[in-house]
Amino acid sequence: MAIRFDYHSHNWRCGHAAGELTDYIEAAKLLGLEEFGVSDHAPTFFKDGDDPAPGTTMAKSELAGYVEEALALKERYAGQITVKLGIEADFVEGSEDDYRRMLDTHPFDYALGSVHWVFGVNIFHRPRWETDDPEQTYREYYRLIVASVRSGMFDILAHPTAENRMGRPSVRLLRTNCTRRLPKRCGRPGWWSR
Ligand SMILES: [Zn+2]
Numbered sequence: 732m733a734i735r736f737d738y739h740s741h742n743w744r745c746g747h748a749a750g751e752l753t754d755y756i757e758a759a760k761l762l763g764l765e766e767f768g769v770s771d772h773a774p775t776f777f778k779d780g781d782d783p784a785p786g787t788t789m790a791k792s793e794l795a796g797y798v799e800e801a802l803a804l805k806e807r808y809a810g811q812i813t814v815k816l817g818i819e820a821d822f823v824e825g826s827e828d829d830y831r832r833m834l835d836t837h838p839f840d841y842a843l844g845s846v847h848w849v850f851g852v853n854i855f856h857r858p859r860w861e862t863d864d865p866e867q868t869y870r871e872y873y874r875l876i877v878a879s880v881r882s883g884m885f886d887i888l889a890h891p892t893a894e895n896r897m898g899r900p901s902v903r904l905l906r907t908n909c910t911r912r913l914p915k916r917c918g919r920p921g922w923w924s925r
């Protein structure tokens with residue numbers, strides 16, 4: 732039997748969502764979901780400072796409180812809805828060890844892997860699409876998507892076609908990468924969120 736679930740959610744900590752974890756869990760209950768995963772954005776470990784990417788990821792100092800609160804909610808909602816502790820973590824070449832350490836030292840039920848940073852600029856930063864060569868950006872984006880899967884760090888790809896939001900269809904490129912190298916583990920093309 733199919734299980735109704737949502738494993739990709741954010742809250743006030745990352746700065747591009749609002750509300751508390753409980754708000755989302757209550758909404759999931761209202762929708763009749765059987766499982767709900769909290770998966771806020773992991774801190775930006777590859778930049779200095781406590782909160783180097785406000786509006787994008789949680790501050791480094793928020794991580795412990797996030798995990799603690801989610802674990803408490805797993806217990807509080809037991810018997811009503813299955814709450815899972817997840818995290819959305821960046822894949823950034825050269826910083827894999829920082830993210831691996833975080834994933835290994837917290838009791839996450841799953842990890843969403845995301846490529847947000849391409850040539851050092853966020854994929855959702857709209858002005859880049861006016862100035863950069865889009866073909867180059869796409870190719871690098873998908874190279875990193877494939878590398879993120881091969882890293883073995885993640886259970887799920889959060890938004891493997893995220894750059895679709897910026898206008899150009901790219902399913903052909905993704906399919907090429909998937910069928911050549913990743914027949915089983917690619918996410919569903921066209922499904923995305925930040
Ligand atoms: Zn994301």
Ligand SMILES: [Zn+2]
Binds near residue numbers: 739741819889924925
């Ligand atoms: Zn997200």
